[in-house]
Amino acid sequence: MQDAVSEKDVEQSLKLWVVLSRAFDAVQAHAMADVARHGLTITEFGVMEALYHKGPLMLGEVQRKILVTSGGVTYLIDRLAAKGLVERRRCEKDRRAYYAALTPDGEALIREIFPRHAAAIDRALGGLHPAEKEQAITLMRTLGRHAAETPKCCGE
């Protein structure tokens, strides 16, 4: 009978994985639709938001914050620079490194669209009351932390 319990646990985990994916997709669709109105992707918005709240960041820091590869950061910053929203700045201390920083145009844009974007997210998450959101935050935090720390099947 030990297997019967374990079987049920696995089923429950699969169920959670499915509803988690669906919830993520549904909310992401809202985020996408919002930033698309300003010609941005979610990732681009993420970079600009990080720079807006933290100030200039080295490309490696952006990479870790946005969870893309090093090549992805290069591509992203290139695109944002081409739009005139972000610029590269040499790092004086370390000549391999660059900072990414918002241009005045970029700062003006993110300052303008951030509140509306936050409101869109809030609307998308409106299915939960504040107390339920608090629960969800706690659960997702432990879930994410544990998953990130657990070694993957085929060696971390």
Next chain:
Amino acid sequence: MQDAVSEKDVEQSLKLWVVLSRAFDAVQAHAMADVARHGLTITEFGVMEALYHKGPLMLGEVQRKILVTSGGVTYLIDRLAAKGLVERRRCEKDRRAYYAALTPDGEALIREIFPRHAAAIDRALGGLHPAEKEQAITLMRTLGRHAAETPKCCGE
């Protein structure tokens, strides 16, 4: 003071959106690492799992289940067919439509790797106890449902 409350609510929503994204990414990384061992992507695995549990499906049904565009389904089924895991079957009733069905090889593969994959997901979600998972399932379900039903900022 009404704004102060609303401001806090928005902040809470943003926090939830962040931890939800991180949790999703962390778990997805596990799922990816597992299916990659067998040369599959998560989406390919999703198609095969759906066909395994539901039997042959019309391409449109696969599309809705996996959440990709119509072009994406064509591309996906082409890939799986090239690997000999899935085949297209004409629909007798409707000559526009095709079914996707597992080949014997495909069925053998999914039957072999599914339990291990389920175990990997279960391990990734191990940060939560069964009771917490139950809570998370309920919360994510209402969250997802509401987000999917809510019209997007710029018109559904």
Next chain:
DNA sequence: TTTATATATCTTAGAACTGAGAATCACACC
């Protein structure tokens, strides 16, 4: 100093899609 190793970014090819539109067929209505 030289050497080795680690870090930070960039380059390149290609994977995995999307979006828009085309082609084909089904179905209801005049």
Next chain:
DNA sequence: GGTGTGATTCTCAGTTCTAAGATATATAAA
């Protein structure tokens, strides 16, 4: 029987990213 409308799949160009490796610089040890 034709005709319009909608459903189903495919095509193709373009977007966004990854993986692997190259390049340049920093850091530490010998």
